[in-house]
Amino acid sequence: MTLLVDVFTVLTVAAGIVFFVAGTAGLIRFPDTSSRLHALTKADHLGLGLVVLGLLPRAESLGGVLRLVAIWGLVLASSAAAGPMLARLARRGARGG
């Protein structure tokens, strides 16, 4: 049982890291600011979500579970606010200059 949990954690956290790497690759490779925002938010959300998912079975209590989910939720909320703001600024910057 613990082995199974270990395997689950290792697999999901590793998958999460792959998406973080992909997000970083996108940040470097993508041609325009808004596409880079897609990379930074969408791939990294999934990466963080998978890391959180992998750590859930290791939480010591229900509070620990809620705390991990709350971290994911707060990151989602902050980038749901920051992403559109930066995209709007990038569009204006591209048009203005």
Added chain:
Amino acid sequence: MIADLLIVAAIVALALPVVLARSAFTAVALFVAYGLLLAFAWVRLDAVDVALTEAAIGAGLSGVLLLGAARRLAGGPPVEDAPPGKAQVALIGVGCAGLAVALGAVILALPDPAPSLAEPVMANIAAIEVGNPVTAVLMGFRGLDTLLEAAVLVLAVVALWALAPDAAWGAAPGWRQPPATDGPLALLARVLPPIGVVVAVHILWVGADAPGGKFQAAAILAAMWLLPWMAGIAAPPPISRAWLRIVIAAGPVAFILAGFAGSVLQGAFLAYPPGYAKAVIIAVEVVLTASIAVALALLVLGPPAEDRGA
């Protein structure tokens, strides 16, 4: 070890371009990233209290302050002072490198075993009745330092307000944000502050026994208070409001009163009566948190400015 070296490399890679940057805006952006990485360094040094403060104040509040300043200065006249010549820069570089190397040599030559006050702190922590040794030092053993520091914040607010032009005296602090009701930032500013309040109260509450405390809680509260103003859905109170001034002064005053109560009851300034130490400390910390939060928010906003239609 490898993690430490990676963090060190990243911090140096961010710090160097801060001092070499062409534009102030770039330098500030790099500085904010540097502050966040520095918080990692504090975790690696087993200073979680410091890490929380660094992330909240060193990166967060400083970032807001400096980005705002960089934006406002961007349209100003260029710096007219003559930059130092190449020979001068080289000389300064050699001097600073020499100083860094000397300081490094001192660190490598620190005495072993290191002198430490950890033993006396832990031997006497029972008298302070709190579990977090850093809080015990801040509120108990070095309480006078913390009191003076709270007073420094009040003085900084007074000094800042003194910079207000006469015409703007008594008005709301900071530059006026364009009012807004909709948009992504407005939505965040409506949803996030209540969550931030709960997190801040928690950080204050656990500060007695675990990493956390009034500075970290106050920094979060200040950020939550600033957010609706920055989004344009609320305006800061004018600095002439009596309640604002009372809240700023209340923390140091409560601390001083607790100190004098100690000298009457226990015969020493800031001595806590046995059995009530934790209760007194928590009461003072709650008032101090409110004071520090208001002071930090006002410090970020700056003095009231004449509305120049900008």
Added chain:
Amino acid sequence: MAAAALVRFALLLTLWVALAGDGWKDLAPGVAAAALGTWWSLRLLPPAPLRVHPAALAGLVLRFPWQALTAGVQVARLALDPRRRPEPKHVTWAPSLPPGRARDAFLAYASLLPGTLPAGDAPDGSIVIHAIAGAGSAAAAMNEEEARFARAFGLDD
């Protein structure tokens, strides 16, 4: 008003329990913090009359992890596969939700969905969407998601 206050208080108290644990010693400051947070929340975000459809909302919430997965995989393939390149385009999309908080909330949600990132208002009152690939389907996807979102919160009639 009272119902909204109660729901927000309960949510904030849940957050407190998540942070502090459910010890009785820690509950009193938690109640105070949640009450303070609720008071502030009601001032910043006065409750709007929402008719939540529980089934539709549950569908929206349960669909979200799948959407996050689709969005992440799409971006990861574009970033890691050297034969693919993003074809970023700005498309305008006319929302049916009126301007205001409900539209803002939907746009924030849409920024987390695959392929679309709202990028501000167009001069004619529609919304500019930054689509990372498949600009043609972006507007259709936004329409579909908006209908789902409006249905879940009873905003569609």
Added chain:
Amino acid sequence: MSATIFGLLGAALVGIGLFGLLVRRDALLRILAFNLLGGGVFLVFGAVARRGAGAGLPADPVPQAIILTGIVVAFAATTLAVALVLRLAAAKDRG
């Protein structure tokens, strides 16, 4: 080991910050350099605190508490410096 590594980082930051403070002429950049210098000093304190681990604590709490007060006071100084710079720029604007 961590203590030594970050102590040396602190020494390097002191050098970098002092260099920026002396070489740059832009006021805002000088404020940033001053903060780098301060961060370096705090890190040296932190390294000393880490080496002072004992009595079941991972680090000496006294220097750590001093760093906390130091960060807050440095922030207060920074806000005042920024306000002065902005006020100066506004005064120059007016001629």
